[in-house]
Amino acid sequence: MAGLATSFGSGAMTNSISEIAQAELLFLIGTNTTEAHPVIGYKMRQAARKGAKLTVVDPRRIELAEEADYWLRIRPGTDIPFLNGLMNIIIAENLYDRVFVEERTENFAALKETVEKYTPGYVSGLTGIPVEDLYAVARLYAGTDKAMIFYTLGITEHVCGTNNVMSIANLAMLTGHMGRPGTGVNPIRGQNNVQGACDMGALPNVFSGYQRVIDPVAREKFEQAWGVSLPGEIGLMIPEMFDRANAGEVKAMYILGENPVLTDPNSNHIRSGLEKLEFLVVHELFLTETAEYADVILPAASFAETDGTFTNTERRVQRVRKAVEPLPGKTNWQVIMALGEKMGYPMSYGSAEEIFKEMASLTPSYGGISYARIDEKGLQWPCPTADHPGTPYLHANSFVRGRGLFQSIEHIPPAEMPDQEYPFLLSTGRILYHYNVTTPYSAAIKSMWPEEYAEVNPEDAARLGFVTGDTARVTSRRGEVTAKVRVTDRVPPGMIWMSFHYGESPTNVLTSAALDPVTKTGEYKVCAIKIEKIREAV
Amino acid sequence: MEMVKLSIDGKEIEVPAGTTVLNAAEQAGIHIPRLCYEPDLSPFGACRLCVVEIKGMRNLPASCVTAVAPGMVVQTRSPAVIEARRTILELLIANHPQDCLTCEKMGACKLAQYCYEYGVKQSSLQGERHNYAVDDSNPFIVRDPNKCILCGKCIRACAEITGKNNLDFAYRGFDTKATTFYDVPFVESDCVFCGNCVSVCPTGALTEKQMQGKVRHWECQKVRTTCPFCGTGCNFDLCVKDGKVVGVVSGPEGAVNGRALCIKGRFGWDFIYNDRRLTTPLIKRDGKFEPASWDDALVLIADRLSEIKAKYGPDAFASLSSARCTNEENYLVQKFTRAVMGTNNVDHCART
Known part of the structure; x- marks a missing residue:
């Protein structure tokens, strides 16, 4: 991004x-x-x-x-x-x-x-x-x-x-x-509402609509709307949060609907950071690997139990509708609102729509979007006014920044490449039948695709004596996991491919701690591993 | 655009050249019955139920595959048409189980609906009947080939929507069957369990397994929502009965997806009722989680966060919001972090 x-x-x-x-x-x-x-x-x-x-x-x-x-x-x-x-x-x-x-x-x-x-x-x-x-x-x-x-x-x-x-x-x-x-x-965009979470300002450097926290004008606008004074320094990104937690500087965290222990790279570093916290609140559907570290767990409402909106990958803001009462008795927005109140900051939204209205009034690209307008088809931002039809494609007559900026980009090799000790390249991704770490909770889906299969090229398999169904130990400099093996030419020789959906084979124990210096995105796609057979297929 | 004038049931209408008679009638507000026609699939002309009478034509043509022509005079409900449709329905039910009382499709079965409209109570034609095994090989789709009327919609949905081409007609004549390559159960085939075939099936031949015995179509309250899995943003309806989600169905209206869904959207919703769902706040005491009231949990959190903020400053707090949650929830998390805790330490895994 x-x-x-x-x-x-x-x-x-x-x-x-x-x-x-x-x-x-x-x-x-x-x-x-x-x-x-x-x-x-x-x-x-x-x-x-x-x-x-x-x-x-x-x-x-x-x-x-x-x-x-x-x-x-x-x-x-x-x-x-x-x-x-x-x-x-x-x-x-x-x-x-x-x-x-x-x-x-x-x-x-x-x-x-x-x-x-x-x-x-x-x-x-x-x-x-x-x-x-x-x-x-x-x-x-x-x-x-x-x-x-x-x-x-x-x-x-x-x-x-x-x-x-x-x-x-x-x-x-x-x-x-x-x-x-x-x-x-x-x-x-990978997740249902990555676009929306970014648009809403769930980022350390911007308010909703990418209005920068270091911009005094933007800050003043939000200070007025929210009736408080606001910090002007850019906050921490996820990897920095866990670095600071490990260093004992971040003392408390609130985690809503994320399971960094399973999904973030180098999960042992995440675990030690969570352990060092003085206080951790996890707001979740399930007792996840991350929630185990919490001092308080708040039960979350699922998408079927709440009103709201998601913004899809093409910037289309669409309705989410409450179909059933929240299992835990409260929707997530009600919980956050209640917590604010208990800490002396009253928020009195009567509905999700009222939250949306406040957000839209402070967010120019969402300014023309309302629940009434997106009742049927959704609208693609930017949609600044109530009569704006939405924007199917960007940069029509000029770029948002004016002129498009060419950048001179040189090759940067991956941070960790295979060597004698760890001779294979591990790459990771998703499989059709699972979505990150939620779908394993679907009994129907889990019954068909219950476990990890690491993909191994037939040439490598022949050399290492693997057949499909064998169990392997996969080891990197950071940790090890066991997984079944599938022999397939989907992967080239020298490369192993694994998904990250399964708590039993937490692939991100292996992945590299190397990060993109700008976005702090983990290098999930390349790290060096070795793979050994520990059990024959039955 | 070239326009064509014609008359349907005495109504003079004008439609673009190339329009089918069935769609021209639809535009004139005349509904022609159909079993194998689906607007988002290619026309097929298999079921013949949409036959009409067109002046000057020898036979009764299928209106879903007949293009309009200038001056055409079309009758959609003439005695010859009605008789032909009755005969077609009798032929179809001659080899169709009549266990409608317990059929999953009851209330939404097109075959039953047309038999009702045309007064076809039983078939005068007696002959051989199929006795296929029901394919119950997977947790998502139940396939009862005995109820298949060979309309071919599942085959076209698989090829034209999903692009898997996992289904086709096999065998000949009376033994013709819409099935997988080598006629194996779904679970042994290349099926990706998107269920797009289920969403177009007009009879009880393909039904959602998770909904078996749970809900009648007319009892189901449908709530349109957006899929909570990937970033595509597919729309579908949650089926609700007695305050519980019992399934997902899709129609042709989805803004992004039309009726198309994947396995996760159509069949992955049951995570909602997983036994391991948390339903009450938990407070850790001596290393063990103990159930607590909402108020106790929120008071504890408020006290501890206030203490930590007072002792170490606002930046000792950080929050992780979620790309899985709604815009409204994300907006509130960042507002809480900034306005209540006084720090910009808020992020989410946009990068994964």
Whole structure:
């Protein structure tokens, strides 16, 4: 998100899901869409079968690779050289959009200079992608009028995640694939309301609508609305919170609906941080691994038990409706409100809608959105006024920041690569049948997919004596887990792939503590491990 | 756009060229019965129930696959049409179980609805009947091929919506069956259990297993909401009976998804009633969690947070909000953190 905010001035998905049907080329990099976002995956597959070209850049032979015109099996952690390589060809062959670059962007000279050394031969050596495929895909993308780029965590969960994103932005701007239907740079957000949680200011540097806490004007506005004085220093991001907890500086935490012990990288560091806290409140549906550390656990209401809104990946604000009474007796917003009151700060919302109204009155991009207007179809922000129709695609006539900013991006290799002691590269992600750590609580789903299967390439399996169903111990410098093995050529030789859905095989014990320096996103996609058989398949 | 004028049941109407007679009638407010037609799937012309009489045509054409032509004169309820539809329904129920009393589809079965409308109480045609085993191989979808009328909607939903092409017609003639590759149970096939086939099935051939025996269609209160799993933002209806969610159904209206859902959205809702749901606040005493009242828990939290703030300053507190929770909840968490605790230490796992 920080990457797109730098390049364009806004971090959100630029275009809309429905535009997939109009696109002539879908360019997927680091997104296993049919499993992580199945319904968007359906639309991509439909478009490809109706004649849209499909390019899939992924180390794994994911389902959409089977439908793709080009599947580029990129080496993990080499996205920047790959993207620079495409731009090298596009500039060398004069395939870029001169008018767009001149009128809508700045800093082109620096980009040109940087990508010059990323020649096809050099890039092919780094990425493992054949030179002819680099040429073909560069020409295809530059030469297609309506081309949409999609990416997810395969791009962002690297030490160079922000740079990866800015490289993608460079490519789209270079070829003028911005500001029109069927184009754009489209990060598909992982969770149902990641977009909304960011929009609402559940971030240490901004209030709702990305109004910066260090901006005195924004702060004054919120101080007036909320009737208190507010701090002006940027707060801590998640990894910093746990660093400070380990250092004994953060003493108390309130955690709503997150399970960092299972989902954050290097979970042993998270556990020790939680242990050191003087006071921990966890507000959760279940007694999670994180909740075990709490001093007080508050039972949470699920989505079916509350009114409210979610904002989806294409910035569409949609209604969530209370279908049944909250099992714990109170909705989550009622609990937070009650806590504020007990601490001497009365909040007296009679409904979720009243909270939304207050938020919308303080948040320009949501200013024209109301429950009445989104009763049926939802609205895509920015929607500043009550008569504004919403915005299906961003940056139509100018970028949010004015001109789009090209950035010179150099290759940064992953923080930890396989070596003699830990000879395999571990990458992680989601599977179709589970959603993070909630779906294992679905009895029906859990009964069919009850345990982790680490994917191992047949060549490696033959060498190590693995067959599908064997149990393996997977070890990194940070910890070890056991998991069943599935032998499959979905993964290339030398790479092991695991999901992170199962408490019994907590994959994030293994993952690297390396972070993107800007967003503090963990490098979930690359770390070094070893794998040994501990039990034969039965 | 080229427009075409025609007459349907004596009404003069004008529609764009290429429109089917069935859709032209729909625009004129005339409903033609149909079993195999679904607006979001390709037309198929299999069930023949939508036949109409068109002046100058030899047979009764299926209106879902017949395009309008200038000057066409269409009768949708002429005696010949009614008789043809009755015969079609009799043929269909000649080999259809009539266990409607206990059928999951009761109240939403298209076949039953049309038999009722056309007064078809039993079939005058007696012949062979199928006796297939019910596919109960998985926790999501029950497939009773005996109730299948071969409309092919499940096949088209699987191919055209989901793109899995896991279903097709197998065998010939009377033995024709809509089934998986090699006619294996769903669980042994490539099925991804999205249930999009279930959402289009007009009879009791495909039904949601989690809803078996729990709710009649007319008892179900439907509450439109947004899926709590990934960032796509699919809409669906929660089915509620006696204050409890009993299932999820989808119609064609979803803003993003139409009727399409995946396994998580359609079948993953039962986490709500997992035995391990927390329903009461818990306070840890001597290393053990003990149930507490809301008031005791909130007072304890308020006291401890106030103490810590007073002793170590506001920045000794941090909160984690959630990308799974609503906008309203997230707004309040950051407001609480900033306005009550006095720190900007609020974040959520936007990055995972």
